[in-house]
Amino acid sequence: MSEFEATSLRDALCGTLGPSDVGRRVSVCGWVARRREHGEHLAFLDLRDRSGIVQAVVAGTLEVRNEYVVRVTGTVAPRPEGTRNERLATGAVELTDCEVEVLAESEPTPLPLDEHAEADEAVRLKYRYLDLRREPMQSHLRLRARVNAALRAAMDAQGFVEVETPLLWAPTPEGAREFVVPSRLHDGEFYSLPQSPQIAKQLLMVGGFDRYYQIARCLRDEDLRADRQFEFTQLDLEASFVTQEDVRRFVSRAVLDAAEVATGERPGAIAEMTWAEALDRYGTDKPDLRFEMALADLTAAFATTGVRALQAPCVKALRVPGGASLSRSRLDQLVERARALGARGLAWFRVGPDGLDAPLAKVLSPDEAAAVAGVDGAGPGDLVLAVADAHALACRVLGALRVELGAPPVSAGPHRYVWVVDFPMFEGLDEEGNPVAAHHPFTMPHPEDLDRLGSDPLSVRAQSYDLVLNGWELGSGSVRVHRPDIQREVFRSLGISDEEAEYRFGFLLGAFRYGAPPHAGFAFGIDRLVAIFAGVENIREVIAFPKTQSGADLMTGAPKVISERQRRDLHLGPVRPA
Ligand code: ASP
Numbered sequence: 001m002s003e004f005e006a007t008s009l010r011d012a013l014c015g016t017l018g019p020s021d022v023g024r025r026v027s028v029c030g031w032v033a034r035r036r037e038h039g040e041h042l043a044f045l046d047l048r049d050r051s052g053i054v055q056a057v058v059a060g061t062l063e064v065r066n067e068y069v070v071r072v073t074g075t076v077a078p079r080p081e082g083t084r085n086e087r088l089a090t091g092a093v094e095l096t097d098c099e100v101e102v103l104a105e106s107e108p109t110p111l112p113l114d115e116h117a118e119a120d121e122a123v124r125l126k127y128r129y130l131d132l133r134r135e136p137m138q139s140h141l142r143l144r145a146r147v148n149a150a151l152r153a154a155m156d157a158q159g160f161v162e163v164e165t166p167l168l169w170a171p172t173p174e175g176a177r178e179f180v181v182p183s184r185l186h187d188g189e190f191y192s193l194p195q196s197p198q199i200a201k202q203l204l205m206v207g208g209f210d211r212y213y214q215i216a217r218c219l220r221d222e223d224l225r226a227d228r229q230f231e232f233t234q235l236d237l238e239a240s241f242v243t244q245e246d247v248r249r250f251v252s253r254a255v256l257d258a259a260e261v262a263t264g265e266r267p268g269a270i271a272e273m274t275w276a277e278a279l280d281r282y283g284t285d286k287p288d289l290r291f292e293m294a295l296a297d298l299t300a301a302f303a304t305t306g307v308r309a310l311q312a313p314c315v316k317a318l319r320v321p322g323g324a325s326l327s328r329s330r331l332d333q334l335v336e337r338a339r340a341l342g343a344r345g346l347a348w349f350r351v352g353p354d355g356l357d358a359p360l361a362k363v364l365s366p367d368e369a370a371a372v373a374g375v376d377g378a379g380p381g382d383l384v385l386a387v388a389d390a391h392a393l394a395c396r397v398l399g400a401l402r403v404e405l406g407a408p409p410v411s412a413g414p415h416r417y418v419w420v421v422d423f424p425m426f427e428g429l430d431e432e433g434n435p436v437a438a439h440h441p442f443t444m445p446h447p448e449d450l451d452r453l454g455s456d457p458l459s460v461r462a463q464s465y466d467l468v469l470n471g472w473e474l475g476s477g478s479v480r481v482h483r484p485d486i487q488r489e490v491f492r493s494l495g496i497s498d499e500e501a502e503y504r505f506g507f508l509l510g511a512f513r514y515g516a517p518p519h520a521g522f523a524f525g526i527d528r529l530v531a532i533f534a535g536v537e538n539i540r541e542v543i544a545f546p547k548t549q550s551g552a553d554l555m556t557g558a559p560k561v562i563s564e565r566q567r568r569d570l571h572l573g574p575v576r577p578a
Pocket of ligand 1: 174195196197198237476477478521522523
């Protein structure tokens with residue numbers, strides 16, 4: 001323990017004691033992980049702190065139970081021959097001649113704290129403060145802290161200034177549902193909790209902070225999933241007088257520094273791929289590049305096909321290595337899955353030593369059969385799946401099946417980062433026929449496409465980019481609109497009237513009238529990044545106090561009913577009886 005870590009109560013950490021400490025008289029503090037009586041007058045205590053476990057040999061009777069907090073002062077001694085514990089980092093030594101002081105007692109715990117014991121997740125979340133004592137949560141949160149520190153250092157080194165932006169903010173549409181906070185002082189009015197500091201950081205650019213960053217909490221009232229909580233943390237940044245390449249360089253530096261700190265290895269330069277290529281090759285805008293299984297295009301081979309099921313503007317195919325052994329019922333499931341994803345159907349072909357084996361095999365022309373059998377270098381034992389449909393749909397369906405059939409688990413390396421660039425400005429139309437922004441409405445359209453904003457919005461490209469790691473979207477960013485006229489036009493194309501834009505974003509449009517520098521930025525999710533570094537599927541594992549799938553906090557009981565009095569103060573009116 002360094003002199004900075006030593007305190008008045010302790011001068012050593014349990015898990016770091018070893019042969020070089022033999023003879024030292026030390027004080028350690030921690031929790032009783034285990035105790036064993038040896039006859040009437042000798043007890044062995046396993047004492048645990050954040051660094052690990054050490055054994056203390058205590059003479060006399062000992063009134064402690066598991067999870068009691070104790071301070072042990074003892075002399076480090078080699079363990080007697082034959083009693084060494086190879087599985088314990090401190091297994092060559094023990095503390096002898098011990099004085100034990102009980103600092104706090106503990107009731108029997110509702111969950112086993114032994115690092116190997118499996119615990120039910122609901123119990124873990126209800127007693128999170130106990131779960132946090134366990135090794136996995138200790139190492140995940142410490143990893144997270146190291147990642148945060150590396151990100152901060154990288155941003156500081158690149159001249160970025162950390163600025164905190166408000167949590168009580170005005171509604172800003174970035175696509176997600178917002179949490180609102182009723183105002184006590186303004187009857188009937190509400191604040192919104194920010195989905196991200198998007199507008200605030202753009203205003204910082206107008207305010208002359210030409211490089212801003214923040215490790216920012218963002219709040220979105222969206223259904224929870226393995227990779228989504230109501231609140232999450234982003235490294236948020238924005239810079240003026242830059243191109244998108246500059247922003248990608250800033251972000252790459254920060255992410256690669258964090259990766260190096262987390263994994264001990266610095267990944268190579270991050271590859272780039274256009275959105276169109278990602279869709280065409282991998283059927284998604286967040287390709288998992290840990291495995292190949294690229295989609296093949298059979299459109300030309302089936303251009304004049306007589307096979308009804310394969311007549312379509314586009315035919316995409318996927319080779320599943322070794323997939324010929326999938327059972328008929330598994331194949332039926334895949335067909336169902338493809339339909340659920342919106343495809344008309346899914347054709348499958350087992351590749352055998354003598355050609356294709358499949359219901360459709362007999363009706364293919366020899367050229368068509370050869371094209372199918374040759375997909376992506378297919379050979380005997382492989383399976384080829386094909387979807388005939390509109391291009392985007394065929395790609396997306398096979399892209400989803402590619403991941404389901406081929407993706408390694410989250411814990412499997414390597415880490416494959418990729419920048420996906422040149423997104424479209426809009427991703428489709430909503431029920432009212434208005435285009436839906438693919439990123440958010442502050443994204444600058446591609447300069448060559450500006451004049452099509454009104455006439456053909458779906459063909460407009462955006463100056464936006466995503467960072468993807470192993471099939472997870474880490475984050476996104478864009479060059480921003482900094483001219484009020486273009487911003488109004490983008491709002492209009494999204495179906496936001498001038499009046500509504502003025503009410504909601506008057507302050508932003510107003511700011512743009514006073515010399516807004518061209519600017520661009522990015523934000524990426526730290527929860528997701530750390531989860532991948534830790535090799536866990538669910539970001540709950542890297543968050544100290546997460547919510548369950550239904551948005552509940554099992555420990556505090558939130559959300560909770562508030563008192564009538566509080567409701568009155570907030571002008572909320574009484575709760576209606578159910
Ligand atoms: N505000 C965006 C988000 O939270 C990121 C950005 O465009 O900077 O996804």
